[in-house]
Amino acid sequence: MPAAIARTAAGAAAAALAAALLAGCSGGAPEITATGATVRVPSNPGVTAGYLTVENTGGADDILTGVATDAAEEVQMHATVEEDGTTSMEQRYEVPIRAGESVEFASGGLHLMLMGPGELEAGDTVRLTLSFAESDDVTVEAEVEDVMGGAGEDHSEHQDMDGMEDMDHSGHGG
């Protein structure tokens, strides 16, 4: 390899490293964590839902661009949208995870849709790999929950914490 090219390559690497360090120092890079991941035992073998929280504690915005797992043929990101009394799902290809914010994938809002999950049992774990526009992949172990058990825990929490608020929401349509 000619020395000039090697020097150029080394120089580029050094510059990239310097840029990365600078970005780190000035708080200008996203810092992603994924927590509280769960996947429901599929009631229909063709599909089930997954939930988690994605947090960006860094100093720059990032975008979640996809989720993958060995436990399903495909993972899609969906938002539940209600319009004129019709509840439907809209696929999302990019979900912004802004600096200093967290995005919750939860029932009734954003959620993961696992296509062709096959057989999953409560207590199994499923590894989800999250891809981002800026950050490296982030993996998280999702716990497989029974649809009854999982829903029960979530809802008892809701009732205690913001049951009244839920009721207010329920008045919106009429």
Next chain:
Amino acid sequence: MRTPLTAAAGAAAAVLLAGCGPQAATGDDSPYNGSEVKGAFTLPDADFTDSKGEEYNLREDSAGAYTAVFFGFTNCPDICPTTMADMAQAVAELDEAERDRLNVVFVTADPDRDDPELLDMWLGSFDPSFTGLTGDLETTDAAASELGISIERPEDREGDYQVGHGSQVLLFSPEGESELMWRYQTGPDAIAEDLGALLDGEGA
């Protein structure tokens, strides 16, 4: 000058109060957590096949017991399982006599994919006593429409597709007249409370 201003302020206050009214009504004036829709809808006289493969007329075969009706589809990953799990938990909170006087009916909005066998299996993960109904598209859509429930099915139904649908659960009296509507995420305890009040009221 003062009087018009005072009147305007009074009017503004009235508007603000009125603005709060509809939201507060469910919580304060009504004994129920759900919205009261007494007599707004009648169970349609529509023929379906139930999840055991038997004929089921929504009006006739539901008569004599309170009947909760939800339209959904089994390829729905979030809303439908959550609603059925909530209903199953609410029913589990009732005593046996109350449970005997209640039907829970799930009508598929996606009969192309949901056959009785699949509905039976799917409902089995929530409560095997729930009834799943499948009908032809025309019957299904007409029944939903009579109940003020929308269904939006894509024209192209190859491969994976989703069906938009109203996510409310309607509760009907033993005479087939609507009583209550629960919106999505009302929660099992709130639903059980309403069911208990209605079912006990009837019995007393």
